[in-house]
Amino acid sequence: MHIVLSGYYGFDNVGDEAILFSIVHALRKWQPDVDITVLSNNPVSTAKTYGVNTVNRWKLKEISQVLKQADGLISGGGSLMQDQTGMKSIPYYCGIIRIAKFHKKPVFVYAQGMGPINQKISQLLVKNTFKKVEQITVRDEASKQLLADIGVENSVSIVPDPVMGLDAKAFRSDWLAQQTFDNGYITVSVRDWPSAVQFKRKIADSLDLLARDGKTIVFIPMHGEHDEKSSNALAALMQEKSIVAPGNVSIEEKIHIIGQSDLLIGMRLHSLIFSAIQATPFIALSYDPKIDAFAEIAKQPVIGHVEKDDWDGTQLFERAVDMLANRPALEQALREQVQTLQAEANATAKLALETFSK
Known part of the structure; x- marks a missing residue:
């Protein structure tokens, strides 16, 4: 199985890198031979750190090609669908989902924290994009309620942040x-x-x-x-x-x-x-x-x-x-x-x- 991961990866943010670390570990725990491609801001570093395939997150043609060949897209985790820090985040991540759906690939929204989504255009974009995905999981009740408030009618499950699944007993410094x-x-x-x-x-x-x-x-x-x-x-x-x-x-x-x-x-x-x-x-x-x-x-x-x-x-x-x-x-x-x-x-x-x- 080949899975593409889309998130805020390759930006040297420990929280988001920990999410990637955790998702990769969890996927390999259930299916050791799973093939993973990560969309990264720093493809070389991400590939070396996590032992995954990578594509530059800004090269949409290459992203489309890899999604065409994949079995599905994971969007998340982290706070991707928000317009608090700028208006580019929601269009980007919704755009990746739409590329996957163009190629008729299933999309799994993975333990995301939703919002704030302040602008009406952002709310409509998330609503219309999410109604096409196969599964939505969020990390808290407030995120689930926000999706309901903006009109997302899909079933939404609350799950823990991916990092909660790490077993840290063997970690050292x-x-x-x-x-x-x-x-x-x-x-x-x-x-x-x-x-x-x-x-x-x-x-x-x-x-x-x-x-x-x-x-x-x-x-x-x-x-x-x-x-x-x-x-x-x-x-x-x-x-x-x-x-x-x-x-x-x-x-x-x-x-x-x-x-x-x-x-x-x-x-x-x-x-x-x-x-x-x-x-x-x-x-x-x-x-x-x-x-x-x-x-x-x-x-x-x-x-x-x-x-x-x-x-x-x-x-x-x-x-x-x-x-x-x-x-x-x-x-x-x-x-x-x-x-x-x-x-x-x-x-x-x-x-x-x-x-x-x-």
Whole structure:
């Protein structure tokens, strides 16, 4: 079987690369000889990293040729159908689906997070494209409701994010092995986000309080140099010492570094997911409904929103201290919460393969 994968791949975003890593692993778990072609912004790197075939995601003629020969298209995962960050994303990903349907190939929408879809033209494009696909799976209730609101009448299933299916027990980090943290450490994932609220100042205040309480602070850049820059900027706001881990360590290393920490304070969705799959408690800082949705699924707290001025560094510090004091119980509860989700995440790949076998 030959499957084409379309997503935000090859852009050095750890969250989306982790999704690709997870989908490839899950497909091969159910069908070891499956032939996979990924549409990538960096075909050479993607092919080398994941052992897959690749096509440049911008070369539509080549994409059409490979879809003509394939057994089906997976669209996702990640937040592909959204017009919050620009008007090009939805036309592109819907366009790839339409090329697949032109060649009469089945399409499986894989664990996507939908929206925001603000523009009427975007809503119509998603509605008219999705009514032609064979199977739609989304990663939260809000995404399912959004599709219903814009008029998608297909059956929609809620499944976990693909990364929830990873078994991270064997992951290791050479960088972490070279560090010495006498009393454990707290990991922090931050990103830039336009806001009138000085949310980075609030985070820095809380991290200073935690550092003075004897905690080592380790920033984990999730999106390469972008988050590395944000992490260094926030570290500069702190009065106390902190450490910024290298932005270019592998997905497995970042998962391990977060998993070995005592607590994660995170903005990036996949930092929260990396934390959850290893039963490391987390405190989320929201900038998007997808953060709130996953925190609710994992039953972990959201301390506040980066665009709302109704929280401060002291509240974040106090919640962190409380969670650290109750860490064993929180870890056990999170472990139990995640076990079911891990099995369901891997089952999505089986559902996709079954869709293409019909």
